[in-house]
Amino acid sequence: MTADTSGAAITFDKIGKSFPKKDGGLVMALEDVSLSVPPGTVTGIIGRSGAGKSTLLRMVNGLERPTSGRVLVGGRDVGAARGAELREIRRDVGMIFQHFNLLSSRTVQGNIALPLEIAGARNIAPRVAELIHRVGLTELRDRYPAELSGGQKQRVGIARALATSPKVLLSDEATSALDPETTQTVLALLAEINRDLGLTILLITHEMAVVRDIASHMAVIDGGRIVEAGATYDIFTHPQHPVTRSFLSGVTGLVLPAFIAGKIVAERPPGSSQEVIRITFAGQYATDPMLSLLTSQLGIPVNILAGAIEEVGPHPFGNLIVSLDAERGEEARAYLERHGLTTEVLGYVG
Numbered sequence: 001m002t003a004d005t006s007g008a009a010i011t012f013d014k015i016g017k018s019f020p021k022k023d024g025g026l027v028m029a030l031e032d033v034s035l036s037v038p039p040g041t042v043t044g045i046i047g048r049s050g051a052g053k054s055t056l057l058r059m060v061n062g063l064e065r066p067t068s069g070r071v072l073v074g075g076r077d078v079g080a081a082r083g084a085e086l087r088e089i090r091r092d093v094g095m096i097f098q099h100f101n102l103l104s105s106r107t108v109q110g111n112i113a114l115p116l117e118i119a120g121a122r123n124i125a126p127r128v129a130e131l132i133h134r135v136g137l138t139e140l141r142d143r144y145p146a147e148l149s150g151g152q153k154q155r156v157g158i159a160r161a162l163a164t165s166p167k168v169l170l171s172d173e174a175t176s177a178l179d180p181e182t183t184q185t186v187l188a189l190l191a192e193i194n195r196d197l198g199l200t201i202l203l204i205t206h207e208m209a210v211v212r213d214i215a216s217h218m219a220v221i222d223g224g225r226i227v228e229a230g231a232t233y234d235i236f237t238h239p240q241h242p243v244t245r246s247f248l249s250g251v252t253g254l255v256l257p258a259f260i261a262g263k264i265v266a267e268r269p270p271g272s273s274q275e276v277i278r279i280t281f282a283g284q285y286a287t288d289p290m291l292s293l294l295t296s297q298l299g300i301p302v303n304i305l306a307g308a309i310e311e312v313g314p315h316p317f318g319n320l321i322v323s324l325d326a327e328r329g330e331e332a333r334a335y336l337e338r339h340g341l342t343t344e345v346l347g348y349v350g
């Protein structure tokens with residue numbers, strides 16, 4: 001995902017953004033960010049607090065303007081747009097929020113009708129009814145936000161964001177205030193909308209599980225820079241950057257068990273020792289009994305220390321942390337790599 005503007009739903013082209021500080025200096029919120037969001041995808045941007053996610057997302061509907069570079073939505077330069085052109089771009093970009101941002105004085109129907117009223121649309125009622133049906137709230141259409149659960153409020157937020165038939169939906173931590181079960185139902189609704197309407201969804205999150213469950217493409221942002229971007233499956237199976245690895249450790253069994261973490265050293269000690277390696281199984285190899293082959297064909301016994309099988313979209317992959325005789329480590333890794341697995345030496349235990 002580089003800054004290729006051809007056909008992308010959203011293109012960030014060498015974006016920089018600085019904010020003035022109280023003491024007169026500048027905060028660099030974003031530096032040289034280039035990213036293309038393919039149309040019709042769900043793309044996730046993950047980063048820690050303060051990484052620059054919100055600033056980046058808010059540029060897509062012109063709530064923030066870049067200090068340098070361009071943001072294109074459907075080929076139109078958002079930062080340069082003013083007046084009627086900016087309003088037109090904004091109609092193409094819906095947004096949902098962590099805290100829903102509903103009007104407490106309006107019912108479910110009233111909240112969903114609002115963007116249509118602002119746009120001066122006619123014959124609003126059937127459109128509102130259709131949107132309410134899509135998000136499964138027909139029975140609750142006359143309730144006020146205070147009478148709804150968090151998940152129901154987010155459904156109202158989604159219906160409201162869809163009211164003007166946008167081409168792009170921005171999601172700002174839309175499930176962060178919800179419990180895990182409700183998160184799943186809201187993510188399933190977003191996936192359904194993406195599928196049925198062909199809508200491009202760009203979401204920001206600090207949870208790798210959200211990216212895993214819904215996003216086909218992803219980018220990792222750290223300190224205002226994109227450190228890794230691509231297809232979610234590729235990044236989950238071959239993470240390159242330490243920040244990506246640290247996000248992944250929460251969801252993929254990549255964490256060393258405590259009894260090994262306390263003893264592991266980076267350099268192989270003299271004498272007999274065990275090499276600790278992480279093996280990533282992907283695609284067609286995901287379920288192959290490679291470890292038993294290692295033992296039966298090469299005669300190398302393997303201790304399994306930790307592991308998990310994951311799914312990214314429809315694709316399975318697994319991570320195992322194993323230890324084996326350090327003397328045979330190179331040979332074992334070469335064998336596994338020859339059979340399509342990825343290995344990484346994590347260290348040694350004497």
Ligand SMILES: Nc1ncnc2c1ncn2[C@@H]1O[C@H](COP(=O)(O)OP(=O)(O)OP(=O)(O)O)[C@@H](O)[C@H]1O
Pocket residue numbers: 019020027028029047048049050051052053054055056206
């Ligand atoms: N209006 C502003 N004025 C000054 N600094 C700002 C402003 N908005 C953001 N920043 C700074 O820019 C950086 C990026 O902030 P941003 O809100 O984009 O991060 P984030 O990744 O969305 O974080 P979080 O997950 O905590 O919301 C931070 O250092 C923040 O303090």
